[in-house]
Amino acid sequence: MKVGIIGKPGSGKTTLFQAISRGQAQHSHTKEPVHSVVTVPDPRFEYFVGLYNPKKISPATIDFVDDIARLGTDRGREYSDEAMGELRTADALVLVVDAFETSPPDPDNVQSEVMQFMEELTFRDLMVLENRLERIAKQLRGPQAAQNLRVEQQAVEKMKAALEQGQRYSDVQLDETERKSLAGFQLLTAKPTVVAINVGEDIASEADELFSATLGYLTSIGIQGFCLSADIEKEISELEEADQKEYLAGLGISEPVADKMIRAIYSSCRLITFFTVSEKEVHAWPLRTGSTALEAADSIHSDLARGFIRAEVVSWEDIREAEGWDPAKAAGKLKLVGKEHIIEDGDSLFIRFKV
Template identity: 35%
Template sequence: MKVGIVGLPRSGKTTVFSALTGQQPDPALPPGRTTLGTVRVRDPRLEALHKLYPPAKLIFAEVVFADVAAAPGRKGLDRASLTAMRDFDAFAQVLRGFPDETGAPPDPARELADLEAELVLADLDVVERKLPRLQKGEKPAFPAEKELLGRLKEQLDANRPLRLAGLSAAEARNLSGYAFLSQKPLLAVLNVPEAAVREPVPEALAAAAAERQVRVLVLSGEVERQIAELDEESAREFLRDLGLVESAAQRFIAAAYGLLDLISFFTVGDDEVRAWTIRRGTEAVAAAGKIHTDLEQGFIRAEVMRSEDLLALGSEAKCREAGKLRLEGKNYVVQDGDILHIRHGK
């Protein structure tokens, strides 16, 4: 999973990226070049399971965040940045929630609308270049491609993002090769001063986000940067002083999971205890392939336990005795918190 940290100039997006990942992008990077940072997904269920297998290696799931270098001096996004953004699975748009260097007050609702307009125009450009070729007889990549793109053009002409176009799952899959920007899930991140981290979302932004079906997360990039530099105990104390339960980094990761409809399943054993990330609705055979392609190809059955059952009973043997371990076939839909052991042939 790759989440792009995006935003208009001077929104603080790079500060937020650095606070989340500990990476500092090179300011000399040319427009469109991407800096990646990997963050572990802390999961208390996984950490509790590890206590049942103390010699085992503990391996967390990971989220990759990306920061795209923008052209200096521009008010919006340059073409190189827009092209790089097509590689992301979702966007987290950082909105300025503090006065700029001239003292001008923030207007995050306008920033949200401005970036959306740029994404819509970029997608409209793609559609308007493709449609004439299809109309002249170019072979479509999938049935009804011309008709679907015509529908999308109407949506984009109305300045509406494609994520609100009511696409079916099949239509979304067919369009995946286009990597439309406004089709990607979006999270709004309001970057505020330390004193404002517990204040409610401004009404204008809340309304603009609700209209676009976008969730808003409030954080202070500067506060998160300071937290990232502290040890675990000092960080907890700092959060308590601010009246917060957890860092925005963890809330950010949870929001990213929700944004992409992701869940975690676990594998456990004496060698490692590990979390794996899949999309909700993934079947057991595909989840096996996430672990290793050989397991998918030779899939026979999946032994399934719930993590809460193993934690409550204390061992796999007791889960088996209590009837909490079951066998499932390849079409079983894996649930968040499942523990899988894959039976497979050679």
């Protein structure tokens, strides 16, 4: 999963990026933007690793990209194809808004900056949709205009009208055909967006309260937000792990920004985690909320979905209580389920399949 960090110049994107990458960023001098693969923190995963002491450990990860397309800047009007491609293929965006320059901080300003960004994303999507409509119109003049072109035209027109009225992608009711017609455009407004309000060090501990109305407003339009001080977080990320919690607590900050941010991303993308566990490998897998056992199998490997027979499922709580998969099974906690079974957050799976 790829998450792009965007925001105005100097808003603190790189500082935040460095804080969450804890020195793991793969800097490259020839190629921008810079990527960093960050492990998704999960105590359940840690527990499984402790329990199985496996040969291989595969935690869930997020590929963060700093300053993914230089949006919102004058120079940003002309993107390299590469930057635009990176942005279009991102699964979610983190928008960093500067609230540390003005003192006292100005929540109204933060809110209007977020809305400006959303408008810019909308503007870019509208250009894509309009271009497509023009091309469709030309093709439809041809002698054997295909029916599927008309279907696509309708879907594009519907989305265009909605965006023009200020709606967001997620506000629009789409059926399966319309969703498919629009998927190829990789619309920016369809990407879950998390807002990081970057506040000054002096107000870090009270920021959530100061910005509660702004955060509430963002939630009401389907955007998750949180406050942080990127400068503090970067300093803390450079400390020994054992000292970090203490230092944060001393500043009245409950947890490191990476944890907060990743939780907001998971929630915005409606992701849960399932596990596959054994002495060979403990693996955490992200999955869309409401997915079936078949979809979970497919996310591991398409062979597992193709030859799917059954899935064995044990919940994380049951494994912890029994202290292992086998003891949980012996205690009657294992469920044998079919393709349509809905996977819950924390389930451990064993897929039976034949190809």
